Amino acid sequence: MTIPMLRAAALIDPLVQSNSHIIYSAKHAYPLHRHDFYEIFMIVSGQCAHSVNGDVQHLKQGDIVFVRPEDAHSYDLLEGEDCRFVNVNFYKEVVESAFDYIGHAAFAQALKSPPLPPIVRLAAEDQEAMAAKSTQIQLFTSTDKLKARTMARNFLNDALTLFFLHYRNDNRKAMPQWFNQLLAELQRKEHFTAGLDRLRALTPHSDGHLNRMFKRHLRMTPTAYLNHLRLSYAKNLLLTTQLPIVDVAYEAGYENLSHFYHLFKDAYGVAPGRIRSADPF
Incomplete structure (x- = not known):
């Protein structure tokens, strides 16, 4: 059907x-x-x-x-x-x-x-x-x-x-203090743009434990969370600067422009080039 x-x-x-x-x-x-x-x-x-x-x-x-x-x-x-x-x-x-x-x-x-x-x-x-x-x-x-x-x-x-x-x-179950601190550190551009390797460097916990914590408290994987931060940063650059899209992608931590386009459109429903004229507000 x-x-x-x-x-x-x-x-x-x-x-x-x-x-x-x-x-x-x-x-x-x-x-x-x-x-x-x-x-x-x-x-x-x-x-x-x-x-x-x-x-x-x-x-x-x-x-x-x-x-x-x-x-x-x-x-x-x-x-x-x-x-x-x-x-x-x-x-x-x-x-x-x-x-x-x-x-x-x-x-x-x-x-x-x-x-x-x-x-x-x-x-x-x-x-x-x-x-x-x-x-x-x-x-x-x-x-x-x-x-x-x-x-x-x-x-x-x-x-x-x-x-x-x-x-x-x-959602009354509080996050552990170390996880709250990790999320706070990940808000910094030099951390979220550096990807999973930087996340691992910021905590002594194993990949398996990190995956469980992200899914339990944020309902997403570490990769999805980093992409959320990167794409939000990229969107802000698109709306507030005249940087070329390739530079925006690079500033947000994406070296593959095609991958950036795919993730951005999936997240926001429009391609990066269109959002500057789409007036999403």
Whole structure:
């Protein structure tokens, strides 16, 4: 069975880089599909079955769901009861930029890496605030695109804040002090650009132990974490300097330009050359 792919280029206004709409019934939602953009939806009344990646999530009023690019999902009634939900979509690079701004790689991975989309149950006042903001995005998209774009960023920031607070409450197990110190050292350019050999030189622990610690606390491998730091640094250089792309790659620790292009596009959804004009904010 071929699952349709919905594309941001066809569905999202490039001036707003987001869209918002209300789905009044699970029966009216799009059938099983994937998409190349991020989606955040919230159940505002009733309940529904969210079929996603071969599993089913039972959702009720107040549940907000973080759907990632490539998740395959659809909606159905739950125990005969229908639902109404708001749906806000974002360009992939907009959400990745928000993660960069937050600067917490483990939190980003906690949202992006699980087999099923993360869910948070919101308090009544948070439900009302998020629903109101989604309505404003929809309203201003047709009358004032700059205002709609601002409201969309506001919605995204608030949604990620709610997910982050939930993440911090769930992630109570403290990192060992030596691991915290290692992560602090890796924030320095001379360390993260030097790669795995430098990481090994900064700690007496074995590769196996390091892999276990990175996966336990950051939900990624040491290589993935170093690439996160390098690509974030490269993106900042692209947006704030006029350095040629080959020099940006070299400054970020990449000697293979083709490999840099591949990793950058995979992380941000656009090639390095396009991000200077893409205005991801």
